[in-house]
Amino acid sequence: MDEYIQLMIDWIEENLTNEFSLDELAHYMGYSPYYCSFKFHQATGVSIRRYILLRKLYLSTEELRSKRKILDIAVEYGYSSQEAYSRAFKSVFGTSPKAFQMNKLPVQSFVKPTINQSKDGFMMNFTRENEMERLKNVNGELFDQDVLNILNGQMMYEEFASKKLMGDSDYVPFNEAMCVNATTKQVFSEGFIKVRAAGHQDSVENYIQKVMKPMDDLFKKDYQYIVLWFGEDMFCQMNLLTILAYLEQGQYKGKVFLNNFREDEFKVNQTELLLGDYYAIYEDVLIHHKKPSIELLPVMYQAIDLFLNMLEVNNEVTKYILKNKDLSPDELVKRLFKVFPTLGYGDSQYIALINQARNTYD
Template sequence: MNNIMQKMIDWIEDHLVEEFSLKELGSHMGYSPYYCSFKFHQMTGITIKRYMSLRKIYLASIDLKESDQKMIDVAHKYGFSSQEAFTRAFKITFGTSPAVYRRDPQPLQTVVKLNVTATKGGFSMDVSEKMKIVALQNKAQQQFDRDILNVLNGQLMYEEFSHEKLMEHSDYVPLNEAMCSNKTTKPIFSTEFIKVRAKGHRVSTEEYETKVINALKPLFKNQYTCIILWFGNDMFCQINMLTLLAYLEEQGFKGKVYFHMVKEIERTFEVEEIEIELGDFQDVYDQVMIHKQWPTKNVMPVMYQGIKLYLEYQMQENELTSYIRNHLDMPQNELIRQLFKLFPQYGIGDLQYIEMIEKVKNNR
């Protein structure tokens, strides 16, 4: 069935910018339109219409960034009836207008073509082989010499960076957290924060301090002129990064902050850099992560997307729980592999998925 579904996805991708009906898709696949629609949603957790909409708006963002095409031409190319309709869809997806994005391109969450037949999951990252960071390394050295702290999302990336000295002699620390799960509080990394987070993870405060706090000790010294945050564009990474940015504001950090967004494109890793201005992240952290509310402050598009997914993730019923409920007959390891494959935008790990699967089972 995966091969049939991939054939369907390939056909949709080949006709993405065309107007086609489910009847035409069904005719190509040899199935009824209803069956094609039903199986696509069942196996991918997303409707054909939604998949096409996300893919087209993402491809349109690339055209805006990399070409001189008129905005109305980009809109028509991807099937929007008017520039106004294109602007509405773009803003709903990315939290900013296409005109603003074209003037000042900001990192976005990638929406790649679905691949349901891939056997290799995205569970590891060989940074030294996959990322081209020489230019970023030279730039950082010229600007800040050794007064740089690289904060890396997780132990795996930390070990790769520190072992390979990918940013030369600057310092490295990992954020070994999953801030998208469980309750949180403030001040960030305070004694109360440690108690709340340890309880949520069901570990002792001593275990939490060993894994999370001790690893971050250089960050607490506040001795750097530049902090570089190496995080992905998924929800997991963006919520972790929001926590760090709010912490830097709490501490009154006065140096430069850069976000090096690590994104996977066709099995290779690329890095996109943006300088971040501190100012509103404490408010956003408070509204989003403590009160589970939509922020009143503007954030960059990739964080906007991460927050949107985070607030949906907090709901008892969401696209992840729906997919899990429809596939509980699948062996757990296979179900987790499918979740990794189909929902990379969340970026959550196997432990979070196992907990989610158990909750869905218990709520049947």
């Protein structure tokens, strides 16, 4: 069945800029339109039309970066007008094509899936030295002392710190998963620690050792620059939002840079962030579970949409689990990694969702 789904994906990709016809796809595959739609959604977690929409819009961001005319891009990807393209673009990325083109903001990647591809956790590819050299040429001051790099997780921290990838600067990990469990208004306060530890079913002492102590430099030293290394998936973006809220609460006065990247590659989009609105966003999203009215980075806008969807009882992951309930938990976790890369969940989050779905609907 994986080969069958891959054939459908390949056909869709080859015809992406043409007007889509489910009947033509079905004829090519030799099955009914209903069967093709059902199997595609079952395997990928999205409908064919949603897949096409997201792929077209994501590919169009690369065209926008090259400074092509927005109208030409709209026509190439099958939109009847620039206005129709702009509406679709804003619905997914939370900003207009023109604003994106002017600022080259980070977005979540929506790449062509390879069904048999495995997920092996965080990996940097062999070009990381070249990428770090490129970043040094852009902002060499970020490789000196008086700079703190905050990295999303222990594995990334160990890679950066042991190899001094950011030169003489300091490194700390943020070992959390803010996309699950409750939180508090005051970030990293005593109340925050108690609530987060309880949510993880851990002791306060263990939480402090795992999450708080590794970040001592953030709490005890003053830095001119803080560089935030967080991926584009929802897991990373909720962690990023928490750190930004803390910096605002502490009235940090230095410069903040986001080095955003995809988990399966090491191509960094560096953006200077201006503090001021992130605590309000943190409060809306992670405490009150509502969409903020403040304009956001596209990558964070997309992540918040995913986060709020995952709070729903019948979310997309739960639907996928129920449609594939005959699979073993181990096999289901492997598939969830492949089907929902923009979530960024780990094994423990997916296992909890599998158990919850099966206990609720069995």
